[in-house]
Amino acid sequence: MAKPLIQLKDVTRHYVNGEVVTRALRGVSFDIKAGEFIAIMGPSGSGKSTLMHIMGFLDSLTNGSYIFDGRSVPGLSDDALAKMRQDKVGFVFQSFNLLQKSTVLNNVLLPTVYGGLPKAERIKRAKRSIKAVSLEHRSDHYSNQLSGGEKQRVAIARALVNDPTIIFADEPTGNLDTKTGELILELLAELNEQGHTIVMVTHEEEAAEYASRIVRMRDGMLESDTSNGHRRRGGYKK
Amino acid sequence: MNRRDLFGTAVESLLRTKSRSTLTILGIVIGIGAVILMMSVGRGAEGLILSQVSDLGADLVFVEPSSGDPTSGPPDPFVAQSIDLDDEEAMERSGIFATVSPQLLTTLPVTHEDSTEFYQVVGTDHEDLDIFPADLLYGRFMEESEIDGYAKVAVLGLEVAQDLFGDQDPVGQKIKIKSQSYRVIGSFEELGSRFFQNLDTRVVIPVTTMQRDLVGVDHVSFITALATGDINEAKEELRYLMRDSNDIDNPEGDPNLDNFFVSSQEDATEIIGVVGSVLTILLSSIAAISLVVGGIGIMNIMLVSVTERTREIGLRKAVGATYKEILWQFLVESVLLTIIGGFMGIVMGVLTSVGIGLIMMNFILSDWTIVIPLNAIILAAAVSTVVGLVFGIYPARSAARLDPIEALRYE
Structure with missing residues (x-):
């Protein structure tokens, strides 16, 4: 059996704010294999976002071990973490986080700016990503001229542009209506079928149904970890 | 990247x-422009002052009455009478000088026909022209016999001649100085100014006549001379000569014991140079304040931007x-803002310097010269880059240090 892509063991994360210590994660262990589509669920404060940030190299863990693709992550320098974010992961945020007054193409190009690839190659990749989310006709539009669903598709294209090993989606349907939310989930499922590993944080049961595996969290610990045999395609309701 | x-x-x-970038740039434009303008004005003023003495030879020496160091305060009125024609003769005899000429200056009423005007009357001798070369428009300058003979002759500056006689040849005409009659023997071409004195508004007469008949004194205002050998040796020998001639016991050479002061054209140039540099530094420092304000503007805007x-x-x-x-x-x-601002500031500074220079030349001081100091431009370019770096580093650091998670959540 292939080695897991992500191996977390007894991961804790404490935030110290003056005298107050917040224990966001209290010992989380689980693996993610390449090609999975995982939904991480849980009420707010359960630690699901912290877990995602740690896996996405945006936050560091307090204790425990994290091995990504055979490489130990704790102890990596800030620059090495930035390089991991650039090469290995793509992020999709609830509030899209697009550059205003910038075109779709330029938004998708943004992550490649830090890669050092030749310009022509970067544009080729960006166009491929835009095609993957079916927004070719919007390429030269400014991001503030787009609908919410289109914005999130741009964000997904941006996450795909550096050909990441894994995509993290943080409440990707949170700011969208049912109809467009469904389209985004369909798109993520489709990308998963094409071989992309996806981790999605959500608190919507309906959204989680699209995943192949559902992890539930409570109070900084795993509550359950079940595979989802009857993955939903279509019929998403809020 | x-x-x-x-x-x-x-x-x-x-x-x-x-619009925000434009306004920020404007702050730098004003700062850099002001520095260049002030450096240009400072240099222009320095050049103007230097032009008053630089035409004179480097071997020119002055002896003037003084109680010690002239920088210590105004001369004592009694001391002001300490130099006379005996000193001049002693200098002539010493052989250190090629030419020696006394100068006695005062302002007196000059009358021709019914009009009376006050002009500067200069008493000197026939050697004056050897020290301060000047061309004559009409007639001739004074001769030795006229000095020795207390002759009542006068040579007129161009403006005096024009005031009294229009464009006519004044030679042979009579004028009255303090109601004594003098015969005009010549008039000068336009000479401009020297030591900030207008040479065209003076009446030159024999120093002897002036002492005895017009002012009734034995002293002169100062003595000028051209040294033959090394200028500094000549100055030192002149001091011994003056002490000897005036019975001053001062073997140590303490300037406070002397009742005269010896200086050269070179000294004057040096002092003026220092004054000019101080002036330039002062003006530029004031202008530099606006540059600092512009820099703070950059920092402020960059912080807002972050x-x-x-x-x-x-x-x-x-x-x-x-x-x-x-x-x-x-x-x-931030560096881009200051470099653009610096470039525009250089253009603005040069344009205003030329503009102000033209106004000075045409309306106020014709001797003004427009100086665009190249080092000011290089300095301005360097300073604007440094301002961008210095005032940009703090906002840039605060941006780079942001925690990505908190930054993404920021509303």
Whole structure:
């Protein structure tokens, strides 16, 4: 059996704010294999976002071990973490986080700016990503001229542009209506079928149904970890 | 992130807030422009002052009455009478000087027909022209016999001649100085000014006649001479000569015991040079304050920009930007603002310097020269870059240090 892509063991994360210590994660262990589509669920404060940030190299863990693709992550320098974010992961945020007054193409190009690839190659990749989310006709539009669903598709294209090993989606349907939310989930499922590993944080049961595996969290610990045999395609309701 | 991307990203961000960028640049334009203008005006003033003495030879020496060092205060009125024609004769006899000439200056009423005007009357001798060469428009200068013979003759400055006789040849005409009659023997061409005295408004007569008949004194205002050998040796020998001639016991050479002061054209140039430099530094420092204010404007705007773009910074970090890449992005923005401002400031500074120079030359001081100091331009370019770096580093650091998670959540 292939080695897991992500191996977390007894991961804790404490935030110290003056005298107050917040224990966001209290010992989380689980693996993610390449090609999975995982939904991480849980009420707010359960630690699901912290877990995602740690896996996405945006936050560091307090204790425990994290091995990504055979490489130990704790102890990596800030620059090495930035390089991991650039090469290995793509992020999709609830509030899209697009550059205003910038075109779709330029938004998708943004992550490649830090890669050092030749310009022509970067544009080729960006166009491929835009095609993957079916927004070719919007390429030269400014991001503030787009609908919410289109914005999130741009964000997904941006996450795909550096050909990441894994995509993290943080409440990707949170700011969208049912109809467009469904389209985004369909798109993520489709990308998963094409071989992309996806981790999605959500608190919507309906959204989680699209995943192949559902992890539930409570109070900084795993509550359950079940595979989802009857993955939903279509019929998403809020 | 390669250089072109860095530059392109910075330009794009600056263009996104055009009016704000323009106003920030304006602060630097004014600062740099003011520094260049002030340096130019300072140099122009220095050049103007130097032009008053630089025409004179480097071997020119002055002896003037003084109680010690002339920089210590105004001369004692009794001391002001300490130099006379005996000193002049002693200097002539010493053989250190090629030419020696006394100068006695005062302002007196000069009358021709019914009109009376006050002019500067200068008593000197026939050797004056050897020291201060000047061309005559009509007639001739004074001769030795006229000095020795207390002759009542006068040579007129151009403006005096024009005031009294229009464009006519004044030679042979009579004028009255303090109601004594003098015969005009010549008049000068236009001479301009020297030591800030207008040479065209003076009446030159024999020093002997002036002492005895017009002013009734034995002293002269100062003595000028041209040294034959080394100027500094000549000055030192002149001091011994003057002490000897005036019975001053001063073997130590203490200037406070002397009742005279010896200086050269070179000394005057040096003092003026120092004054000019101080003036330039003073003016530039005042202008530099506006540059600092402009720099603070840059810092302020960059801090606002960092706050406004917190989410953008978070996003850039999330997609792989390193600390250095964010730092450079913001530094390049602030340096770009100051370089553009610096360039425009140089253009503005040069244009206003030329403009003010033209106004000075045409309306106020015809001797003014327009100086655009090249080092001021180089300095301005360097300073504007440094201002961008210095005032940009703090905002850039605060951007680069942002925590990506918090930055992404920032509302």
